[in-house]
Amino acid sequence: MNALISLAALLFIFIFMIYMVPALQETKGVRKTMLTSDPELKKDPDYKKQTAQLSRDIQRLSKKYASFTSGQSYIVINTTDNRFFLYKNKKLIREGFCSSGSYTMLKTEGERKWIFKTPKGKYWIQGKITSPVWRRPDWAFVEEGLPIPPENDPSRYEYGVLGDYAMSIGDGYLIHGTLYKRFLGMPVTHGCVRLNDEDLEAIYNTLSIGSKVYIF
Amino acid sequence: MENTEKKKLSTIKLILIIAGAFVFVFLAYYSIMMSMGPAKKLKEIEAGYGVKHDSEEKTDERFFTDSAYVSMLKEKSFLQSKIAMAGTDSIYMTLNIPDSTAHLEIAGVSVHSVRISQMKISKILRTGNNYAVQTMLASPMTIASYKATIKKEPLMIKMAPKDTSEFKPDVIPDTSDYEPVNYILDMDNGLRIYVYQEVADSSGSDRNNLFLFDLNDRLKTTWQSLKSAATFKVPEYHPFIKIRVPKADAKILYRAIPRKGQIAVYI
Numbered sequence: 001m002n003a004l005i006s007l008a009a010l011l012f013i014f015i016f017m018i019y020m021v022p023a024l025q026e027t028k029g030v031r032k033t034m035l036t037s038d039p040e041l042k043k044d045p046d047y048k049k050q051t052a053q054l055s056r057d058i059q060r061l062s063k064k065y066a067s068f069t070s071g072q073s074y075i076v077i078n079t080t081d082n083r084f085f086l087y088k089n090k091k092l093i094r095e096g097f098c099s100s101g102s103y104t105m106l107k108t109e110g111e112r113k114w115i116f117k118t119p120k121g122k123y124w125i126q127g128k129i130t131s132p133v134w135r136r137p138d139w140a141f142v143e144e145g146l147p148i149p150p151e152n153d154p155s156r157y158e159y160g161v162l163g164d165y166a167m168s169i170g171d172g173y174l175i176h177g178t179l180y181k182r183f184l185g186m187p188v189t190h191g192c193v194r195l196n197d198e199d200l201e202a203i204y205n206t207l208s209i210g211s212k213v214y215i216f
Numbered sequence: 217m218e219n220t221e222k223k224k225l226s227t228i229k230l231i232l233i234i235a236g237a238f239v240f241v242f243l244a245y246y247s248i249m250m251s252m253g254p255a256k257k258l259k260e261i262e263a264g265y266g267v268k269h270d271s272e273e274k275t276d277e278r279f280f281t282d283s284a285y286v287s288m289l290k291e292k293s294f295l296q297s298k299i300a301m302a303g304t305d306s307i308y309m310t311l312n313i314p315d316s317t318a319h320l321e322i323a324g325v326s327v328h329s330v331r332i333s334q335m336k337i338s339k340i341l342r343t344g345n346n347y348a349v350q351t352m353l354a355s356p357m358t359i360a361s362y363k364a365t366i367k368k369e370p371l372m373i374k375m376a377p378k379d380t381s382e383f384k385p386d387v388i389p390d391t392s393d394y395e396p397v398n399y400i401l402d403m404d405n406g407l408r409i410y411v412y413q414e415v416a417d418s419s420g421s422d423r424n425n426l427f428l429f430d431l432n433d434r435l436k437t438t439w440q441s442l443k444s445a446a447t448f449k450v451p452e453y454h455p456f457i458k459i460r461v462p463k464a465d466a467k468i469l470y471r472a473i474p475r476k477g478q479i480a481v482y483i
Contacts (some may be wrong), residue, residue: 009236013239013243014246016243017243017246017438017442018434018435018438019434021247021250021251021438022250022434022437023245024250024251025250025251025253025254025339025453026254026338026339027339032441034225034281035281035282035283036280036281036282036283037282037283037284038282041278041279041282042282042284044276046276047276047279047282047285050279050285051284051285054285054288054289054292055288057292058288058291058292058295061292061295061296061299062295064299065298065299065324068302068323068324068325069325069326070325074325076325076327078327078328078468079471079473080464080467080468080471081464081468083232089318101370102372103371103372104372104373104374104403105371105372105373105374106374106376107373107375107376108375109375109376109378117369117399120307120472121305121306121307122305122322122323129424133340138285142376143376143377143383144377144380145376145377145378145379145380145381145382145383146380160267188402197360212323212325213283214322214323214325214327214432215267216307216320216322216327216328216468216472
């Protein structure tokens, strides 16, 4: 009986400290500044001047803020859901699945390592290529257990694996096509963004060099 | 013999009474100290973000109690924050409480919008000094630390095969969505933003996960508060905004915002 009472007391203390005290903080009144709408104050010339200035500031800032969203075409890539959204004249004109970085870290027994993730932030189209050829980087050989060939060895070049078009966003990252269409909507790439043929063509034709690419 | 036992019992009773009284006094003291926290925090907010009396451009203090004037100041302040954050090369988040929306933005472009299905806001943020609180929330704040049930970057380590015989072509990745998505962002101004996934009515495991995550946070906060109270200091109060959003959106927001990302709140 005594043990039960002790246990109940301990439980009460626990609940009191963990739940009841924080709840108490939210119920206790804090000094409140009452907002009013005094018609007399509104007639005050200084008030009129200040509100007019505020109104002008808000208009100017709103315009500036709106100017950040380009009227030109741009693309938004969601790497968590592996989806893309293509905009033109501030309107969504196409959306669909893509594949982005797999978040895999490839390590060799030596010191070399690569992290396959799609970079996030604001980028722009730096180059547009038709019938792109993939120049296989070192990791493409390491990943398959193959010896790394010299820099310009013919085995580094693969044709037709990037689809009909590719768009460069810098640092070696591309938006390109894929042979592995069943993986679209999944994080499987080495950092590039893969699209299906139709989406790739539409995006290639819509975006021009300098178009913004927003990746999150 | 009987007398000794009686004495023993009365001693135990006495000890229990003293212990009980001590616990009662401590709980009362702890409650008082804790209840002083919000007022102390509000004073700090007012000192940091309230009307500055020493500024050259003197503004009639009555203006700061006028709803239209305060509303315009709030809007201006929020726009200024968004423009400042747009100038960085980072992804940032804005919370629009009246609209019940959260937005991810990059360089001034809204790239993802989320509808907030439920929210709970600290009393001092709702009823405190409007001008100071709103200015604080509308100023860009930086994430100081965070706790989450999911990884920020779900990195998988793969050892390179020694030769082609060890090479295994990639299989379809496991994209099943079984992890609960709940997290707490501790901001540099003391504000805590809790983002919880929506809980399906039928999902007991979601509920249990959230309960355990919340309990863990409460235990840590209580431990910190106890340490402060034991040294006769008013425990730090963290004003909070708790939001519930769809699980997929909660994950998107968390993975997109940088570790030291910025957030501004329009309240």
